[in-house]
Amino acid sequence: MAPVSGHAQLFKKKNKKKKSEIQGFVLEEGVTPEERQKALERQLVSPVRKMLNRFNFQIEKSYGYFAYQNPLEGVSVIRNPRNDLLYLVPLGEETGTNLPATGYTNWFNRLETTTIDYIDDDSQIVRTDTASFAYSNSGRYNPLTLRVSLSLKKLDRGHFERTGEKRYLDDDLIRVGGGIGFGAMKFRHPSSEQDVDPILRRYSLPETKLSTTKLFGSVSYNFYSLGDFSMLADVYGGVWKIKASQVNKEQVTYDPFFNVGLMFQTTFSKYFKGYIRPSFEMRSYTLADDAISMPHKFTMFSIDLGLLLKYPTYPRNRYVANQVQMEHVFNGKMYRGRPFYKKQNPRYGQNRVRRKPGGSFFPIIKQKKSKKGSGKGN
Template identity: 25%
Template sequence: MRHKPVFFLRRYTPILALVVLCLACLPESAWAQYESESDASIPLENFYIKRQGISGFRRILSKVTFGLSTGYGNTTFKHDLKGYGILQNPDSVPKLFPGNTVGTGYSKWVNKITPTGNTVQAGAFLANSDTTKLGFKGKSFNIPIKATIHVEFDRYRIGAGYSFEYTHMGTFKPTNYGDRISAFNTDFSSFFLKKYFGMIGGTVYRYNEYLLVIDANIGGYSMGKNFDKSVMQKGVYLNIGAAVEREMSEYFRVFVRPSYEIKSYKITPPEGGQSITNKFNAFYVNVGVTYRFPELRRCFLKTCKAQMNHAHGNREYRSRVHPIYKKQNPHYGENHPNLIKYKGKNKRKLSPY
């Protein structure tokens, strides 16, 4: 009995050698992955087909990120009336006059600068910018709706965007002679501010799933029909912000972005003369989300419950049941990362099962 293994090897050694020789002579393709399902002549559950790569268009598209946000803004309207004087008649709104020409008056210089005649009444107060710095200042608030699109390269990003803002006008108060010059309100209570811009920025710090992003928006704006475009000269505006982003998944982020914005415009009387510069810088706090196009297509099989990236045949797909707001481990899905025995009242049981 103890010599049977030795006898077996001696008897069948030539046959085993022949089998090994035949296997060595098989073509290389017999051991490699199949390029397509049509090349497979044996069941696919035993041999893998070589997976198709991600298309170039899909790979480029996966670099594109969309963003949508809203929030709150506080705008300070302020203008310097250098080259003008102020006439304050009793029980009347203040009016401007150029230089020392008191008889030539202007009103609505925030948005139109309408010529009006001045009449100096008894008890009127006159002030000139030659002796004192004159101007008015008003607070407004904004509710923005902002959409962006950008492309990310490593930690850098470049893109464009559009913002539509409801702006409520406040009361303008004099910066000097507050006891002699009255405040005034514009002839409109609100307007819609439209902004279009390019953006550039980058990630400067990361802590786990949190990112600190510094970026700038540079572009133009339109202030609506309440402003006379024919007497306005607008420049570009600059918005600089620092966003804190939280990665909910590889495609989806939420963020909060405080920012400060610098912008101004000039209004010139129709007949010419000294321009009035109106500054309306603003501070914003935006909250929103961003979404990046996935590299992989969504799984076509409605009954498929796989939570991680997986393959059907020679094509790879992403899960159709994994929510975009949950980060996915590359090795297994995380819809339910905690087992039932670690949840709720089961945590206090010695044997939850």
């Protein structure tokens, strides 16, 4: 009976082992390749770095030109030839029956008034309801702009059609963000001019340089990519203002501004990009009180030079950076072997490994030369 019981126990053990193998196989089959890849990424890649990598930091320096227009409506423009005083009065108050009247001598950055007791007969008067009257000027605008945006990546459609697995490329499809800009509008001429009446001539500007600040939201869409080159439609808009000491805050009202640009981008690495962005921008503000309203309009054209930086997904490997240039696993973590501004994952070594003098290779040469020289001497 002993042999029979021994065979029975052996049979039971084999069945138990077989059952565990079947269970293990079923459990392994339940894990999809996508889940396995995500588990591997969680083990090798820092989730904080992966999240920060989705954001972009952009810095832009612009070199531009603006055209300025000050259309006058609802007023009469008057110049007194005896004291060369140029001023505005509301329509209808330029007649002698309405005197004394309130005249405006500054309608550019703060409404400054003077009392008009008498209008000379030889004063030049133009009513803006009978002629289209506008003062114009131009100047330079070279702002510095900082932006932060969130990237939505392009889907690798070819890989998705072949495998059904969603994999995203390094190229951005859409960037959504916002920023802040600083810059001064410097007028080219100290006086604005008009071409309606030569006697009214020029209007001298109280300020020839306006310091401005802007806050905005932006959207960029990548509509064309070829290798390291991309073209993006870039639009942003928001609010802006002039430095408080240069304008009367109680009288000024700012209209929202908008900016449309086309971004020509080149990729130095997936963490570092550069671009040139021709752009067009519209701004305006209005000075007003109970009697008059003065609009001021700016049309800007600029070329923006920008850099875009991303936080690297993988840290730099300080131990083997001069040997391994590709992204690689080291001590259970994912590392990059290249600086952030150089391309990652080259198919072949982009930089030849150079050994320093005094290394393992050079002493062999020196040793051979010394032996050869000693032979000649003997």
